[in-house]
Amino acid sequence: xxxxxxxxxxxxxxxxxxxxxxxxxxxxxxxxxxxxxxxxxxxxxxxxxxxxxxxxxxxxxxxxxxxxxxxxxxxxxxxxxxxxxxxxxxxxxxxxxxxxxxxxxxxxxxxxxxxxxxxxxxxxxxxxxxxxxxxxxxxxxxxxxxxxxxxxxxxxxxxxxxxxxxxxxxxxxxxxxxxxxxxxxxxxxxxxxxxxxxxxxxxxxxxxxxxxxxxxxxxxxxxxxxxxxxxxxxxxxxxxxxxxxxxxxxxxxxxxxxxxxxxxxxxxxxxxxxxxxxxxxxxxxxxxxxxxxxxxxxxxxxxxxxxxxxxxxxxxxxxxxxxxxxxxxxxxxxxxxxxxxxxxxxxxxxxxxxxxxxxxxxxxxxxxxxxxxxxxxxxxxxxxxxxxxxxxxxxxxxxxxxxx
Numbered sequence: 001x002x003x004x005x006x007x008x009x010x011x012x013x014x015x016x017x018x019x020x021x022x023x024x025x026x027x028x029x030x031x032x033x034x035x036x037x038x039x040x041x042x043x044x045x046x047x048x049x050x051x052x053x054x055x056x057x058x059x060x061x062x063x064x065x066x067x068x069x070x071x072x073x074x075x076x077x078x079x080x081x082x083x084x085x086x087x088x089x090x091x092x093x094x095x096x097x098x099x100x101x102x103x104x105x106x107x108x109x110x111x112x113x114x115x116x117x118x119x120x121x122x123x124x125x126x127x128x129x130x131x132x133x134x135x136x137x138x139x140x141x142x143x144x145x146x147x148x149x150x151x152x153x154x155x156x157x158x159x160x161x162x163x164x165x166x167x168x169x170x171x172x173x174x175x176x177x178x179x180x181x182x183x184x185x186x187x188x189x190x191x192x193x194x195x196x197x198x199x200x201x202x203x204x205x206x207x208x209x210x211x212x213x214x215x216x217x218x219x220x221x222x223x224x225x226x227x228x229x230x231x232x233x234x235x236x237x238x239x240x241x242x243x244x245x246x247x248x249x250x251x252x253x254x255x256x257x258x259x260x261x262x263x264x265x266x267x268x269x270x271x272x273x274x275x276x277x278x279x280x281x282x283x284x285x286x287x288x289x290x291x292x293x294x295x296x297x298x299x300x301x302x303x304x305x306x307x308x309x310x311x312x313x314x315x316x317x318x319x320x321x322x323x324x325x326x327x328x329x330x331x332x333x334x335x336x337x338x339x340x341x342x343x344x345x346x347x348x349x350x351x352x353x354x355x356x357x358x359x360x361x362x363x364x365x366x367x368x369x370x371x372x373x374x375x376x377x378x379x380x381x382x383x384x385x386x387x388x389x390x391x392x393x394x395x396x397x398x399x400x401x402x403x404x
Contacts, residue, residue: 009364009365009366010038010365011037011038011365011366011367011368012037012038012362012365013034013037013038013039014038014039015038015040016034016038016039016040016097016098016190017039017040017042017095017096017097017098018031018034018035018039018040018041018042018096018097018098018099018100019042019044019089019092019093019096019098019099019100020041020042020043020044020073020100021044021099021100021101021103022100022101022102022130023045023050023051023052023102024050024051024052024102024175025052025069025146025172025175025176025179026102026130026175026176026178026179026182026206027100027101027102027130027179027182028043028050028052028069028070028179029069029175029176029179029180030100030128030130030179030180030182030183030186031043031073031100032069032070032071032072032073032356033179033180033183033358033359033360034098034183034186035071035072035073035368036072036357036358036360036367036368036370037358037360037362037365037367037368038365038368039098040074041072041073041074042073042074042075042076042092042379042383043070043073043074043075043076043374044076044077044078044089045075045076045077045078045376045377046077046078046079046080046081047077047079047376047402049077049376050066050070052065052066052069052070053066053376064353064354066373067353067354067355067372067373068354068355068356069373070373070374071345071353071355071356071370071371071372071373072355072368072370072371072373073373073374074374074378074379074382074383075374075375075376075377075378075379075380076377076379076380076383076384076404077376077377077380077404078377078380078403078404079402079403079404080111080113081111082401082402082403084398084401084403085403085404086111086112086113088384088388088398088403088404089113090113090117090118090121091121091387091388092387092388093118093121093122093125094121094122095122095387096122096125097124097125097126097190098125098126098127098128098186098190099118099125099126099127099128100128100129100130100182100186101127101128101129101130102129102130102131104143105131105132105140105141105142105143106141108129115127115201119199122199123197123198123199124193124197124198124199125199126186126189126190126193126199126200126201126202127199127200127201127202128182128185128186128189128202128203129182129201129202129203129204130178130179130182130203130204130206131144131203131204131205131206132144132145132148132149132205132206132207133205133206133207134203134204134205134207134208135203139152139207144206144207146172146173146174146175146206147168149174149206149207149210150168150169150173150174150210151166151168152207153174153207153210153211153214154211154214154217154218155168155169155173155174155210155213155214156168157229157230158214158217158229158230158231158236159230160230160232161230161232162228162229162230162231162232164230166229166230167230173210173213174206174207174209174210175206177206177209177210177213178204178205178206178209178210180209181204181209182202182204185202185203185204186202188202189202216235216236216237216239217229217231217236217237219237220236220237220238220239225237225238232244233245233254234291235256238288238291239284239288240256240257240258240284240288241257241284241287241288241290241291241294241295242255242256242257242263242266242287242291242294242295242298243255243256243257243258244256244295244298245324246295246298246299246302246303247299247302247303248302248303248305248306248307248310248323249303249304249305249306249307250306250307251307251323251324252307252323252324253302253307253310253311253321253322253323253324254321254322254323254324255298255302255314255319255320255321256320256321257284257287257319257320258284258320259284260282260283260284261318262318262319262320263276263281263284263287264276265317265318265319266298266314266317266319268317269313269314269317269319270297270298270301271301272297272301275297281294307323307324308323310323311323339357340357341356341357341359342354342355342356342357343355343356343357343370345370345371345372346372347372347373353372353373355370355373357370377404380395380399380404381395384398384404
């Protein structure tokens, strides 16, 4: 895995102070992206820490998942259920730009830390909230995790094969898409603040963010078509052929022909140039009516070749294709290495942990070098001196009281 120092230039979010109250995936991914752009992200955790630290392990060791989402941040332990802890947060808000949280629907209100309270301390503050369902509608007060959102948004019913039960996406797409949308909302609010001088409360709902991903199956239904809810590895609207995962001598390869030109190039690669213009195969709409036959033809050809050979061949002739890689193959993949999307950082004791690089590429403001994920409150004393000017005696008193 590659660690590359970025070229010179001022990071885009240099000087931006983000108070990260979030946990698990949605909020932490949003703030991780901001840290990669140079923001000073202060991860504020309760006494027990972010549940992501331990939820996968029984040994007491922290999970790799926490490092993947939280490198590049500084850590402050703060008990917001104590008045002194709440007051410390509000003092930090006075000098901050953004507060990010993805608590349950009414948690901030119960803590007495809603947007109105924050804005009284700092009118320029942007409160960014990730929610399950947002502020409106009959589901607004329900707790929501990624699986619940995939279920109610229709993703489960479109995933898998028609003869089998609904299947969730293999990755937490509701959390991750909402995290990206939340960062976009923050960026817009920061831009708007340059004109108004005022902050605001921005919010994204996981449910809202996931619905647009249904564009293909939803379009098929709106167009009056009929199709199985679950289409396996075929196009979710059953509108493109070939579009599937095909067997190869060492696994599987994904191939699709979105245009007739793709199909013509594929036919040439298969040594079946006569199929390119044959009635029933020449156009995509004709091929979509003969998916089984198209898939059989392609499968017979792919089965005798290794996936990497086909990947290279089809890439050179302009056919969209990609090998199906295992996780072990992904972490060694030369594309991942070239882009620096998996990086190693050294932590205490010489141990190394793996984290993500940034998918955001800005030519004039490159990502900053990555630092390790913080321990629970590992930077508490330094931050309280740096941000609030507290004395050693004051910090010791807060620590003895269990506030930090």
